[in-house]
Structure formats: structure tokens, C-alpha cells
Amino acid sequence: MRLRLTASRLRSMLSLDAPDRFEITGGRAFYRPVGTVSLGEAVDMVCSAIAYARAKAASTLLANITALSGFAPPNTGERYILIEKWAAAAGTRVRLAVVASADMIHPHKLGATVAGTRGLLANIFVSEAEALAWLDSSMIQDVAMTRRLDGPGWFALSGRATVWITPSHGVACDACGRTIPANWSQYEVAMKNGGEIRLDRTCLQRQMQELDASPEVSPLMSQ
Numbered sequence: 001m002r003l004r005l006t007a008s009r010l011r012s013m014l015s016l017d018a019p020d021r022f023e024i025t026g027g028r029a030f031y032r033p034v035g036t037v038s039l040g041e042a043v044d045m046v047c048s049a050i051a052y053a054r055a056k057a058a059s060t061l062l063a064n065i066t067a068l069s070g071f072a073p074p075n076t077g078e079r080y081i082l083i084e085k086w087a088a089a090a091g092t093r094v095r096l097a098v099v100a101s102a103d104m105i106h107p108h109k110l111g112a113t114v115a116g117t118r119g120l121l122a123n124i125f126v127s128e129a130e131a132l133a134w135l136d137s138s139m140i141q142d143v144a145m146t147r148r149l150d151g152p153g154w155f156a157l158s159g160r161a162t163v164w165i166t167p168s169h170g171v172a173c174d175a176c177g178r179t180i181p182a183n184w185s186q187y188e189v190a191m192k193n194g195g196e197i198r199l200d201r202t203c204l205q206r207q208m209q210e211l212d213a214s215p216e217v218s219p220l221m222s223q
Helices: 007-014 039-055 076-090 110-117 128-138 201-213
Strands: 022-025 028-031 060-064 095-099 122-125 139-145 159-167 185-191 196-199
Touching: 022 039, 028 039, 039 060, 039 076, 060 128, 076 095, 076 110, 076 122, 095 128, 110 122, 110 159, 122 128, 185 201, 196 201
Parallel strands: 028 060, 060 095, 095 122
Antiparallel strands: 022 028, 139 159, 159 185, 185 196
8 A cells, every 4th residue: 555645744744843853054954863663653753854844945854763763674565655755745845865774774775766756866874974975966056047038938037046856757848848758867946936947958958058158147057
């Protein structure tokens, strides 16, 4: 059976106070729970942390669960279920790095693979140093977009944006309208003002070229 978060459940989670041992530093969320819990409770605790990070506009979350005990490593079915719940809570807006003991990690990182098919960019590691390095490398760059793009199909963008690479699920590019084939890379442009568009590689390159060519804008890539 596949379990998903309902809209009411997600709204309830978003209205909660910050979970214990949760903090946000520089736009990145950290969650380091401690206790003896069941697997289901552990999954829900991380789910709540993801939802809270999303509500606070944190783009990445490091969840260190090495101090949680009381449950065995999840089996294959349980890994699918927990990823379904975490992906629903993240809604493509939170990148997740989990730190766990080696015995909790699938030999082939099945969870990370499944997450990619659910629109969640996630990975798992045995140390926070590895997790932080991955989170840093998963974000492409901040892009300064300070003028309106007036070409056919373009959206008006202003302010500062973050560009991410995620796997496509066969949806259309917001610029040209062409379908981005499933499992191909798509580029999500998430604006600081809350706006978000999805581009294929060609349209992203075109956007960058137009910005670079314009004397009205500051350098494209932030330093």
C-alpha cells in the first residue's frame, strides 16, 4: 500500500511550531533529533522538519538521525513509503540530506533513487561533512535577474533567483511549452519573491545568453 500525505495533513504540519533540535542558519535548515522511537515516528519527525523548513523558505535541510534509536533499518517497502511522505512534504522546494548510521543506508542508496522519481532531490550519508558538501554541490548558483525578459513565452523575473537541476516528470518547459522528457534534467528557477518556473536546458541557456548580452543587467552569475 502506498501512503501519501493529505493536503489537510500537510497544512497541519505547516502550522506547527519548530520541531525540537531544529534550527535555520543562512537559509539552510538543520534537524538533529534525539530519542528512542519507532520507524514510523522517526519518519514523521523528519517529515515535520521538512514541512517546517519549507514553510520557513529554507531551501535545504540536513536531517541527522544518528541519535534516534528503537527501530531496525527499513525494508524495501518501507523505504518507498517514507520517501513518498518526505517528497510530499518537500513539494520540490526543499533539498534533503539525511545523515544516518551505515547500517541504515541501503547498499545502492535506493531511497535517493526513489526520491528522484518523486521530484525530491535527496541523498543519504554517514557524516554531516559529506551531507553538507553534497548540499553545496547540488545548488547550481544564484542568478541575478534584474530586468524583464520580453521574448515570446518568457516570464517576467526580477530580484534574485536560485537555479536547481532536478529530474523531469514529463512536464512542459514554462518558456517554450515543449515537454521535458521524463528523467531528463530540468532547471527550476526559484525566485526569492516566491515565483518559480521550470526550464529545459536550451531555454535556460537562451535566458543566460540574453542576460549576458544585455547592458542593462549586472553580471549574471553571483560571485
